[in-house]
Amino acid sequence: MNHRKNDVLTLKIEDMGNDGEGIGKADGYTLFVKDAVIGDEVEVKIMKAKKHYGYAHLEKVVTPSPYRVEPLCPIARPCGGCQLQAMSYEEQLRFKQNKVLNNLTRIGGFPESDIPIEPILGMDEPFYYRNKAVFPIRADKDGNLITGFYAGRTHNIINNRRCYLGVKENEQVLDIVIAWMERNHITAYDEAAGNGLVRHILIRYGFSTKEVMVCLVINGKNLSRTEDLIEDLREIPGMTSITTCTNTKQTNVIMGDKIDLLWGQTYITDYIGKIQFQISPLSFYQVNPAQTKVLYETALEYADLHGDETVWDLYCGIGTISLFLAQKAKQVYGVEIVPEAIKDARHNAKLNKIENAKFFTGRAEDVLPDKYEKEQIHADVIVVDPPRKGCEESVLDTMIQMQPEKIVYVSCDSATLARDLKYLCRHGYEMKRVRGVDQFSQTVHVETACLLVRKP
Structure with a gap:
């Protein structure tokens, strides 16, 4: 038919x-x-x-399905932020567990009976977990200022100041900034024309320190008439950092690279486990610190370090996993292509008085062979946490060439994970453990940790 x-x-x-x-x-x-x-x-x-x-x-x-629930958020359906709010949390976890399993069988080609999958680690509170939110500010057709998230696959803002994935402080900040803009006739950015001043409001929150950061992304060099804005924002408990970030390019990249201090300091502090991090408006930092700790503890358990290992952390970012591993390893080397991230990683190592972690800027496939050939630095364990597109094949080849006893692969996309595991398991490794971690509740994303061991 x-x-x-x-x-x-x-x-x-x-x-x-x-x-x-x-x-x-x-x-x-x-x-x-x-x-x-x-x-x-x-x-x-x-x-x-x-x-x-x-x-x-x-x-x-x-x-309705027995798994259907009433979404907490009244605009969950039109908004592009969540995909699974109408589904009970237990069923969300089952969906994610199956997603990992299906990708490993379909894309990885592993028989289901051979996949050593452990139960997914869910959240105690699957809402209010995000420590970062970026809200675009625009004027609607009547000239009223609106903010919220984009509807799925569009740049149309669904007007909403209360997101149930974020912290309650977000709504207070938005109310204050928008009221200040209205009082002072400060314009919102117009994407099509490229004019207007305030583009985005970035808010960050330290879950362990309760520190709050507000950064206004502006299409200009500076903001005027900010005294009452600062005064009102300082009423919010924990306000620590108020800055502007200049971005005058007509682009959909959110942040520029110049930060100016309006009040307080240019960073907030937070912890993942016992490790302290300083986070600026431009720092990359995990958005769910509670589950990041769970994910990293799983990676650390899989690495099973005894204090005499040399560990390489590829795609190390600001050193989050590296510093976690350094607590148990003899020496950790982190590699990352983004120089600003390496600067942050070195600073975070110093901040935590960790002396057995060293960081290199560059591509893993260049740095590792070079250190191996020139300084005979080998690898007992290699940890990778690549971006969504997975590892470059040249990185996989370098890992195979280094012949570490163990590879711990942390992935934010189980499809590219499955593809890469297929390659590594063809070249002398076998999958020993694998586990999903729910780091983005109410959405379809799932983190996965996997342990590979070199075949004798």
């Missing part, structure tokens, strides 16, 4: 795709339905029809 655009059908949602969309069949024809939950019976309208599958809009839930 041919299905066409605008057809209305009723179907049962039997599976879920990688992006959290429900999957159901109508007379053998597969439909992907955003906002539908596995187990729902739904009425849908076809928006796009291909030969063997189509995309449909959820018109109404006829019979």
Whole structure:
């Protein structure tokens, strides 16, 4: 039976795709339905029809799934920030566990019976966990200032100051900044025209220190009339850092590279476990410190260090995993291509009085062989935590060439993880342990830690 655009059908949602969309069949024809939950019976309208599958809009839930819950956030559906709020948390964890398993079998080619998967580590409180939020500021068609997050796959702002993934301080900051802009007739950035002053508001919060940072990203050199803004922001308990960041480029990159201090200091401090970090508006830092600690403790457990190992941490960023490993290893070497991150890593090592961690700027595939050949620095354990696109093949080849006893692979995308594990397991390694960690509750993303051991 041919299905066409605008057809209305009723179907049962039997599976879920990688992006959290429900999957159901109508007379053998597969439909992907955003906002539908596995187990729902739904009425849908076809928006796009291909030969063997189509995309449909959820018109109404006829019979709700036993896993369907009322989202905490009233705009969870139009907003692009969360994908899974209508699904119970237990089911979210099951979905993520299956996502890791499916990627390892389908993309990695590992038989399911051979995958040593351990239960996913979930959160005690799966809301209010993000320590960073960036809110774009725009004027609507009537000239009113609005802020919020973009609707999925667009640059249309869903007007909302209360995000349930972030901290309550976010809403207070937004109320103060927008009221100040309105009083002083300060303009919001216009993406299309490239004019207007305030582009974004970046807010960071130290969960362990309760310190708050506010940075206004501006399309100009400086802000005027800031006295009452500073006065009002300082009313928020924990306010530590108020800055501006200049970004005058017509681009969708959020931050510029120049930070100016308005009040306080240019950084806040936070801890992951016992390790202290100084975070500036430009620092890369994990957005969920509670689960980052869980993830890093899992990586540390997998590395099973006894105090006499040399460990290489590739894609080390600001040294978060390196400093964690340094507590148990003899020597840690971190490699990262971004010079500012390496500067932060060295500073964080000093801050924590960690002397057995050394950092190099460059590509792992250049630094490792060079140190091995010139200084005979080998690797007992290699830890990798690459960006979403996974490891370059040249990095995988370098790891194989270094022949570490163990490789601990930390991944934010289990599809590229599966691809890379397939390659490493073809070249002398076997997968011994693997575990998901839910670092981004209410969204489809899942972190994974994996232990590979060299075959004898």
